[in-house]
Amino acid sequence: MKRFKRMLTLLSLSAVLAIAGCGSGNSTAANEGSASSEGNQAADISATETAKLQVKTSFYPMYEFTRQVAGDLAEVENLIPPGVEAHDWEPTPQDMAGITEADVLVYNGAGMEGWVDQVLESVQGTELTVIEASKGIEIMEGSGHSHEHEEDADHSHDEHAHEHEEEADHSHDEHAHEHEEDGHQHDHGGLDPHVWLSPAMAVQQVRSIEAGLAEAAPEHKEAFKANADAYVSKLEALDQEFRDGLKDAKRKDFITQHAAFGYLAREYGLTQVPIAGLSPDQEPSAAQMAEVIEFAKEHDVKTIFFETLVSSNVAETIASEIGASTSVLNPIEGLTDEDTAANLDYIAIMRQNLEALQKALNE
Known part of the structure; x- marks a missing residue:
C-alpha cells in the first residue's frame, strides 16, 4: 500500500543517515551517536505517522x-x-x-x-x-411530494413501513446502472x-x-x-431515543423544506410533507406552494421546517401565509460555522432534530 511505500522510503533514508554517522571520527563519536539515535527516533516517529x-x-x-x-x-x-x-x-x-x-x-x-x-x-x-x-x-425512490400520504398520517409504524417497502422495492445495486445513465448532480437519479x-x-x-x-x-x-x-x-441508543420520543406524538405529519427525511419518517412511523424535492436548491412551483399551504391549513400545522446552509425564504413564506412559525430540521449534509464552533457532531445534531420534531408534532 501507499503508506507502506512512504514508510519504507523514510526508513531507508534513516539507515543511510545512520551509516554516514558511523564513518565520522572517534572524538565526536558520542555526540554523533546521540544525534544518530535522535535522528532514528525522529524517522521512526515520522514513519509511524505516515x-x-x-x-x-x-x-x-x-x-x-x-x-x-x-x-x-x-x-x-x-x-x-x-x-x-x-x-x-x-x-x-x-x-x-x-x-x-x-x-x-x-x-x-x-x-x-x-x-x-x-x-x-x-x-x-x-x-x-x-x-x-x-x-x-x-434505497427508496425519491419523491418531490408525498402528500398522497396525508390521509394515512395516523397509521402505525408498521403500516408505514410496509407501505414504504412496497414503494422502495428496489435494491441499491438494481438502481446503480440507472443512476449512471442519469448522471445528474442535483436530482440524485430519482433516488433518495x-x-x-x-x-x-x-x-x-x-x-x-x-x-x-x-x-x-x-x-x-x-x-x-x-x-x-x-x-x-451510541447510534443504537440514539435510535431508541427517537423511538421513545416519537411513538406517542399527537400528529405524525411534518412539513419540511426539501425531501431529505424520508428514511427518518419511515423508520419512526411519520409522514414527511416536503415543499420541494430531493435537492434543497429545487424551487417549488406556485401549484406546489398552494398545495402545501392547503395541507397545512387543513391539518392545522403550526411549524414549517427549514434547514441549515440554504435559504429559508420558501419556508418563511408558507409560515407567514398560514400564521405558523419556522424551525430548523437539519439534514446534516454539512456543518455550519456555528456547529463547528460549538463542537456539535452527528449525534448532537440528531438530538436537536428529535427535540424539534417532538415540539412540532405535539403542538
Missing part, C-alpha cells in the same frame, strides 16, 4: 462515521469544508489529486455525490480503496440518498465503513471493529 491510512471522505456524515471507526489509525480529511452545501460542491483539480494520493475514499452513494463517477473513473488501476457506505441498503438521517441506517453505514477500512488495513481489523462497536452502541 503509516496511518490517508482517508478522504465526501461530506460530513461520512467524515464523522469514518473518524469514529478509524480512531487514531488514520488521517481522515473531509473534502467539503464547513459551511458548504454538499449538493453544490464540485471537486477541484487539487481535490482530485488529493483523492488519487489517498489510501481510502469514503462516499455515501445512492446518487448523493454527482461527481463521484468521474472520480472513480480517474482512479481505476490505482491502489485506492473505495467505500460506498450505502451499498447493500435498500439521505440514508444517514435514520440512526438505524447510520449503523449499517458504519459497518460498511468498518469493513472497507479493514480491507485497506487488515492488520488493524480488530481495532476498527472495537471502534465501530463502541460507536454503533
